Amino acid sequence: MKSKVTNRNSPTAAGFSDRIAEITRVLASSRRVLVASHEDPDGDAVGSQLAFASYLRHLGKEVFLVCANAIPEKYLFLPGAKDIPHAESLGEGFAVDTAVVLDCPVVDRTGTAARFLDSGVRIVNVDHHQDNSEFGEVAWVNTGASSVGEMVFEFFQQVGYPVSAETAWQLYTAILTDTGRFRFSSTTRRTMEIAGLLIEAGADPQKICDKVYYAKPSSTMKLEGMVLSSVEFHDNDRICFITMTREMLTQSGAHESEGEGLADFAMHGRDVRAGALLKEINDGRTKVSLRSRDSIDVAALAATLGGGGHGNASGCTMLMPLAQARQELLRLIREVVRG
Numbered sequence: 001m002k003s004k005v006t007n008r009n010s011p012t013a014a015g016f017s018d019r020i021a022e023i024t025r026v027l028a029s030s031r032r033v034l035v036a037s038h039e040d041p042d043g044d045a046v047g048s049q050l051a052f053a054s055y056l057r058h059l060g061k062e063v064f065l066v067c068a069n070a071i072p073e074k075y076l077f078l079p080g081a082k083d084i085p086h087a088e089s090l091g092e093g094f095a096v097d098t099a100v101v102l103d104c105p106v107v108d109r110t111g112t113a114a115r116f117l118d119s120g121v122r123i124v125n126v127d128h129h130q131d132n133s134e135f136g137e138v139a140w141v142n143t144g145a146s147s148v149g150e151m152v153f154e155f156f157q158q159v160g161y162p163v164s165a166e167t168a169w170q171l172y173t174a175i176l177t178d179t180g181r182f183r184f185s186s187t188t189r190r191t192m193e194i195a196g197l198l199i200e201a202g203a204d205p206q207k208i209c210d211k212v213y214y215a216k217p218s219s220t221m222k223l224e225g226m227v228l229s230s231v232e233f234h235d236n237d238r239i240c241f242i243t244m245t246r247e248m249l250t251q252s253g254a255h256e257s258e259g260e261g262l263a264d265f266a267m268h269g270r271d272v273r274a275g276a277l278l279k280e281i282n283d284g285r286t287k288v289s290l291r292s293r294d295s296i297d298v299a300a301l302a303a304t305l306g307g308g309g310h311g312n313a314s315g316c317t318m319l320m321p322l323a324q325a326r327q328e329l330l331r332l333i334r335e336v337v338r339g
């Protein structure tokens with residue numbers, strides 16, 4: 001029987017244990033399980049995938065990890081991250097009976113891994129995005145969670161799965177990165193408690209933070225310098241745009257994934273209410289990462305452009321070249337900032 005279970009409130013809300021029971025019920029009758037997350041993986045995607053895979057292995061499942069495209073180098077220190085295969089490397093005949101899809105509001109966010117998620121596959125959807133479409137046989141959505149890493153931790157506690165040191169590193173990284181180093185409004189007392197429990201279980205906060213944020217290759221720093229020098233302010237410094245062009249990637253020798261996290265620089269300004277990183281894509285499109293403060297909702301703005309995300313951090317792809325996208329985005333973002 002197909003059932004949807006959703007928890008859009010706190011991790012400790014009534015019914016939480018029912019959701020966990022639904023997931024364990026599906027997993028109990030599964031044999032070959034794929035663990036997938038979104039394309040352009042971030043720390044939450046990689047950390048949660050690795051942690052959940054370890055639990056499934058512990059259950060004796062045949063477990064397959066997959067990523068749609070390259071995992072950023074800064075996450076390769078995580079135990080197991082180097083061994084996550086690309087979707088392309090799993091052959092044509094590859095099939096699973098069940099898939100755990102983490103941190104994805106819609107199935108398509110799995111990118112090239114979506115081809116393994118046809119109608120015959122039972123999907124367990126674990127996510128914290130507001131705009132989750134509740135796809136799958138079980139959809140556990142908790143928009144109150146800082147990260148899927150936090151949800152996975154709660155899941156492990158509920159089912160009595162002890163967190164190993166390796167898993168602690170993975171989940172700590174997921175939470176650290178998805179909270180912007182415990183800075184975003186999604187950071188709760190429980191988030192900090194979980195971080196503390198993960199440290200107790202063996203996660204090293206200094207080493208993890210250094211690996212993720214302070215171990216950049218020179219190409220990344222060169223790219224960052226170029227992107228920062230593109231900074232432009234509008235409307236009395238209330239709107240800030242930064243830009244990443246193909247030329248900058250070529251000149252710095254950086255891969256596109258090295259620009260992850262750069263969007264946050266748009267919000268470093270004292271008076272900035274909303275900001276964006278505009279990334280030029282080869283085929284005349286422009287990828288946009290949006291950021292905002294307080295009640296300014298950039299998720300709604302991204303949604304009007306075919307994207308999505310969280311209220312203060314969202315993204316979309318605009319079907320126009322950079323210069324045109326910048327103009328159009330400025331017009332739209334002004335409406336949001338002026339309210």
Ligand SMILES: [Mn+2]
Nearest residue numbers: 044103148178
């Ligand atoms: Mn996440």
